Amino acid sequence: MSTPSRSTPMDLAAAAAMRGVRGANPLVGAVLTAPDGAVLAVGHHRGRGTAHAEVDAIARWEAARAADPGLAALDTAAFDPADLTLHVTLEPCDHTGTTGPCSEAVLRAGFGALRYAVADPTGDDGGGAARLSRHGVRVEGPTGEAAAVALTARWRAVRAAGRPWVTAHLAQSLDGNAAAADGTSRWITGEASRHHAHEVRARVDAIVVGTGTVLADDPRLTARAADGAAAARQPVPVVQGRRRIPADAALHAAHPVVLQTGERDPHDVLAAIAAHPGPWPHGRRAEHVLVEGGPHVLGAWFSAGLVDEVMAYTAPLLLGAGLPAVAGLDVGTLADGIRLVPDPAEGGPVKALGEDVWTHLMPAP
Structure with a gap:
């Protein structure tokens, strides 16, 4: 023994x-x-x-x-x-x-x-x-x-800052695009990547997207098992942006609570989440937020320094003049880039998911 x-x-x-x-x-x-x-x-x-x-x-x-x-x-x-x-x-x-x-x-x-x-x-x-x-x-x-x-x-x-843990989700081609030039994006990554992403959704309290994603893709933003069944706990969708969400949007049918905030600054989005009474799937307040984009939403959260970990799902696919996975970063020179480091937690920092590659990263200390 x-x-x-x-x-x-x-x-x-x-x-x-x-x-x-x-x-x-x-x-x-x-x-x-x-x-x-x-x-x-x-x-x-x-x-x-x-x-x-x-x-x-x-x-x-x-x-x-x-x-x-x-x-x-x-x-x-x-x-x-x-x-x-x-x-x-x-x-x-x-x-x-x-x-x-x-x-x-x-x-x-x-x-x-x-x-x-x-x-x-x-x-x-x-x-x-x-x-x-x-x-x-x-x-x-x-x-x-x-x-x-x-x-x-x-x-x-x-914890010292009094805010939730923030995970950024990127689904992209090998050349860093989230969609082709004509806007088609479903599906860039394969089934194994999507299954893992749904496992992550089931862990979190809130999932953040922009109004552009809602209007373009009409997502449900649910957490589902491999067989398609709904997970026991579902994240609360949070939509940042000022455009109106249609009353018949899939979000409303899939979730009892949908939080829309007209704020675009991620700090203000977190404040709106903190002020919302829920119900949150894991307790009395939101302690884990997943940001799924689109590209300008992700760029804003990266620029604000509020991303605590990155889960990037990269498909063996080249899209050329597509739409970038992250946009709006104010980076003019190499020295100003946002540095990330490999995170060995959760079987990372790199592993195969079907034909895709999952990369787990954290901000450089």
Whole structure:
């Protein structure tokens, strides 16, 4: 059951966290170790609504014990919770949201020690370390390991700004076009890309497009499974722009709530989203926004510095004098370009989706 490793437990926790998805919740990993440092369990958070990393590690440890209880006779320490240490990249939460508080789960497990790398900055969610300490757990942290700090740097900045996480969606040809010169765009990317894009839609609270997209394509903007069935939770469509949406638009038939704002500045769009009472699919406020365009909408969000991650779906197709996927950027020289860096989270930064290529990027720090 014990597995030696040259990496530190926090390194392993950070690597495990990268298997998760970015969004409203942070990437978090957890590793449980025995007194001799042997790794007993590794857990990670898979996204909003799923078990947190601490709970995942506890479940894996308990499953291993249940699968082979005879190991207790060979390695008693590995099954004495008070002698074990839980290493977590982010301070355990101490509140009840879509899941219960991780601090309570750690106390129930009976672990004797906790090490965490980064303090939870969000007020209501934080405080888990203090609670554990009050109940006799030996707590060390924040320890500040670089790999763990880097995991949540952008997420912490977004939380500090008090705004939702913003994902930009680009579906484009190899030469960077979202449509051919005559405006035809359905479908540039293949079925596998569209299926992945619908999985992302199901994670978010709001999906932003411009009035131009609504008038040209009449989209439903729903999240659907591979078989075409509607996902359990649907994003709220947000249409930015001043042109009127027709009463018979597909959006109205597909969604009980459609938010249209005459604002074009992305900061004002976020303010309108924050002021809207919902209902939001994942809670009392919008914490994850997906921007799907068109090109001038995407350009405005990039220019405003509000894009936290980019998911680009690129088809093996050349369109020549087509319509660009992103437009309106005020870039006159190479040095003024908006720099992005590969994001290894969620199986990225590059993977094949059928014939297409999915690229996962974040703004350069």
